[in-house]
Amino acid sequence: MRDKYISYVDKIQDFKGHTQGLKFPLEINGDKEIAWINISLREPHVAKVYFNVIRLYQKEKNIPIPTYGYNDTNFLPLEYNDTKSLLIEFIELYLKTVEEIKEIYADYLLQLFGIDIKNYWKGLEKKEIKDLVDISPFQIEIPCEYLGCEDEQFDWMDEEIKCSTVEKFGDLSGTTYYNKNRKDLKATFKRYQKAPGINRHEVTLQESWARDCMNSDSENIYQNIITSVHKVHRLWGLDFEGIKPRPINGSVLISQFSMGFGLSTDEIKTMIYGNVGEITSNRENQGIIRKLRNKGMIRKLEKDEGGKKGVYVWTEMVKLLRMSLNQYFLCPECLTRMQYDYENYCHYCSACKKVIRY
Known part of the structure; x- marks a missing residue:
């Protein structure tokens, strides 16, 4: 199997530790790979999938890929500023993609290993694919964007935030990591200038915090995301509603x-x-x-x-x-x-x- 798909071999970590897997692209937009799946060659063939909802949204809505970002292109033009409706659309796209991934995973199991999961329980009650494949979010990134703003307007956060270290890079994006260095906190927090007029504050939820946030229906996920953003800000000594850009020259x-x-x-x-x-x-x-x-x-x-x-x-x-x-x-x-x-x-x-x- 490995030799047959040698060009797709990649590292992966499954339940037993580090091993080899086969990594296949799932979605391309322009020349950018925006979704992929990596399936372990070792039983029970655990798979890891990556996808970027903003990039998928760009492709689905035929939004031109921006050429003016400081580091990459996963952001929307400034006129996309209806926060609530955008978040709802993102959640619906996320849930739709999750169901598509289950089908894709089942197809790869059959193609690569001859495992027909859809007929795995012969003689038992027939099950839908959504009930046969379990997907658990490992990490999600929640971008909170301040439009019409620049990095310097939030420099005050470096002094007021409660964290172990502040790590700032000197490139045009001014990426700043607010490090807590606590293993019990399954979250990270950073801010950076995504493009002119787009200052992004990024909350990343990991492992159990990501699962608790995203394993639900669309209505609950919406509220979970809002709650999680407020929770992380409080843990870092900030009030989300109180974060305002300071005027600059x-x-x-x-x-x-x-x-x-x-x-x-x-x-x-x-x-x-x-x-x-x-x-x-x-x-x-x-x-x-x-x-x-x-x-x-x-x-x-x-x-x-x-x-x-x-x-x-x-x-x-x-x-x-x-x-x-x-x-x-x-x-x-x-x-x-x-x-x-x-x-x-x-x-x-x-x-x-x-x-x-x-």
């Missing part, structure tokens, strides 16, 4: 994006605040065109969009940066939050009337 973010994208602050300001909708390539601007293309900030205007040769427009990532940064600009004179005038491409202060043009 847009110039701080511009400096950070400048370093992260390898562009000057003037280039970032022009891109975000300037009156530039299209960029036409010429001999003099080849350097900046190449840089912006390589950073994924501009794309060619297609013919069906009225495009012409050498004409570029901003990508969705830049649009997100604009949405995110335009609301965090403090007046240098009186520190009042300035408003952005989309028609005149300037910031103006309603308090002291100062205007900053681009």
Whole structure:
């Protein structure tokens, strides 16, 4: 069996410990494997399955895979902001996928090992596949996203949270792990910047906590997820309802994006605040065109969009940066939050009337 499927051999841990299994892809979106199954070669052929509900939702709803994430692409555009309806849809998709996995597992048992589980109890009362295969969640990740927000607005959590260590990485996502180092807590907590304007706080439930949360019907799972998120926040010394983003100066973010994208602050300001909708390539601007293309900030205007040769427009990532940064600009004179005038491409202060043009 192993030699026949040698290209699929992978490590797995079953009830008896570490062994070898066969890992098969279950779902692909674009060039990304978004679900797989790994079946132990050792009896009783325990299987582990991974799937990402957000990625499955993207594929099911034909949502384009984003190209502007800081590390990966498992997030939705900002306009998907109806929290309750989204969570309900995710739960329904999760439950549907679980039932599909049972069928897939039964098919692999028959194909690989000749085990016909559907007819395993001959002469006994006929059972449905849902009653023959038991699925137990091992780990679930619950993302709590703050839209229109940046990492620095939640730095205050590093001081107030109750944990053993705070481990922060210096990349553009600013991933921060809040480590408890307690074996009795079957949960972890971290936060990071998923993309411009999307700050994600991620609660991960493991083993018994994951099973207690997800082994139920859709209505109870919905309430279990809410309860679990509040519980983890309390254990880390936080009040979930009390977590609010602090206002910050847009110039701080511009400096950070400048370093992260390898562009000057003037280039970032022009891109975000300037009156530039299209960029036409010429001999003099080849350097900046190449840089912006390589950073994924501009794309060619297609013919069906009225495009012409050498004409570029901003990508969705830049649009997100604009949405995110335009609301965090403090007046240098009186520190009042300035408003952005989309028609005149300037910031103006309603308090002291100062205007900053681009």
